[in-house]
Amino acid sequence: MPLEDRYGLPLSTSSHESASAYREGVDLLLAGWTGTAEVLERAIAADPDFALAHIARGRLHAFYQQGDLARQKAALARELVAKRGDDRERSHVETLALAIEGRPPEALASALKHIDTWPRDAVVLSLPLGAFGLFAFSGMADHDQARQDLCERVAQHYGEDWWFLTLYGWAMTENGNVARGRAVTERGFSLRRQNAHAAHAVLHAMFEDGSIEDADRLVDEWIPTYDRAGILHGHILWHQALGALEHGDAARALAIYADVLQPSATKAPPLNIISDSASLLWRLSAYGHAVPKPLWVEADATAQELFPKSGLPFADVHMALFAAATQDRDALAARLAMVEQRLSDGKLPAGPVVPAICRALVAFADENYAACVRELAPVLTEVVRIGGSHAQRELIEDTFLVALMRSGELPRARSLLDARLHRRPSLRDTRWQAAMA
Template identity: 85%
Template sequence: MALEDRYGLPISTSSPEAASAYREGVDLMLAGWTGTAETLERATAADPDFALAHIARARLHGFYQQGDLARQKAALARELVATRGTERERSHVETLALAIEGRLPEAIAATMKHVEAWPRDALVLSLPLGAFGLFAFSGMADHDRARQELCERVAHDYGEDWWFLTMYGWAMTENGNVGRGRGVTERGFELRRQNAHAVHAVLHAMFEDGSIEAADRLVDDWIPSYDRAGILHGHIRWHQALGALEHGDAARALAIYADVLQPKATQAPPLNLVTDGASLLWRLSAYGHAVPRALWVEADATAQRLFPKSSLPFADIHMALFAAATQNREALVARLTAIEQRLANGKLPAGPVVPAVCRALAAFADEDYAACVQMLAPVLDEVVRLGGSHAQRELIEDTFVVALMRSGDLPRARALLDARLHRRPSLRDTRWRAAMG
């Protein structure tokens, strides 16, 4: 009898031990849980020729920016699946390998073709989903809508699956359907409590609907069950720090930074390490709270090692935060030059918004608020092309609001805050609005 994955798809291994470890390892990956690497390695130890286990392990290496190891395992999986694999498995390996290699347009095309044929191949379906998925980092202006529509197309294939409900609900939330999205995500969370992606998605819904105290309680109640080495541990606490800032509690936000986000404390993947740290310190400073320069310098040194060259626009924007905050003009000029070159060569799908935001952040740090406003105003509607979540991208709009206030353009600041408060409750925006009269 053929062995299958949890979604009923045949897998080419004759080892029940390998199949069991693979099923468990994929579930751990889809839940963002610790033990994923060790479990997948048990699968490859039980069957060294099991291509799907190798490509899953390669994907995990990719999360942690271990590029050489990821590509090596992807190459091995390609070799193995060519001689022992079904058509579905060959497509699965190739699609994940393209994503690992950073070949985004090809990976998106392969994903869509694969999902059309095998909608219940969850690991492939996961590629375009989430704030750091293929859609978000494609430069698309409508990636939030695209994720929801993709989930809607396959919803009948998954039913009450805990992983799918988590991602489907989050896609709704990011696309503006917050109430429904929260309900669907919470249903997935109840089906599997040991699911960091579900907690994360619920926190996004709570951010959007203004449930700051409930979000804080959720993290306090749930986080003791999640190891600090978990891929989302630091980021979930980052959300809690944003809640502290809603209350104007800079001391608590800085305490969370020191506990789990500071380079010497965090175990997060490189992209989360850089983006969570930079964005929290920038928000603290932009909101008028004191940030010790030593924190910026330490975090910048780590970030420069991890992202020395222009790469993902989302990473580049956060590297610009570091360069602006530390007044490292040489680093900013070098990165902007590389970004402009990629734009000129047609290799920057996110487009002109990337250099424009980088320059605006530098102007803000130089306290040239009028210039910051002038640079950001034309591209605010394009910020979505940078990727990430709405909560993460709101940093750019917050910078714009503060620049408006500090440059004396109170009518525009009031209008923008009124629009934001109409969209969702915010203690911080309410305070800002009240201060302007």
């Protein structure tokens, strides 16, 4: 009998030690837990020809933007699986390799085809899901619906699996089915508490239903169990900082930033570094709180090193935040030119919303709030195309709200804010009182 992964799929290794380490490594990978790299390296050491262990290690390299190492692992995995692997493993390796190589449309098509045949291949299924997944970064306006649809299509194959419930629940939450999504996510979390993606998904549900105090307690109780080196450690505390801002507590938000989010303190992957730092500092400023200039300078310098160029709209928008906040005209002009060139070349699936957001951000930084409103108003419903989560994208709506207030369009701002408070009735108005001052 062949050895199998945790989902009953055969593995092309005869080493019990390698198979065991691979199963553990995949669980850690799917949970966003520390120790993943070490366990996968153990699987490789026990069987250096085991392709799936190499490609899983490559995916982890890719999370941290270690492109050369990730591509080397992908190339090696392709070579190994061609010699010793069945159709499922060859398709698995090819799909992950396409994602690692920065070929998202091909990777998404390959993942969906693979899932049709092998729905219980959780590592491949994870690719289209989540806020930074292939669906989210596809430029689709309906990627939230696409994630939920995909999960519903394969739900019968997973039952009460802790990982699947987490992602399925989060997909529902992001698609507007918040009560059901929170219940499903919390069920998955209860099955495995050492699951950073579950804690994160529950926080998103609490953000959407306005349970800010519940979220604060969850972070306080759970975060001591999670090492600072964890891939989501800083981002989970970013959620707590957002909660502090909901109640106007800028000092606490800045303390969280200094502790785990600023580049000199964080151990997060590059995309989280720039998005968490830029969005929190921008929100603080937009809500009327003072942000020490050195914080922007340090974060901007790191961002310029990590993303001097980008084909990823989500990253481009956050780089525009840095350029606008630091009044770096040259950087903003260069970023806009890159974005507009990709749009002109038909290589920007997210479409015109990206340059529109960039122009709006510089208008906001120039205190030309009427111009910011003019740029954002036509594209607000298209912001979803840049990817990320609703909590992350709400930054753009927040900017629009503050621009309305500061340009004197208070009735329009109040109408938009009332609609948000209707969706999330337990929210307080504290931050908007500061913004309107």
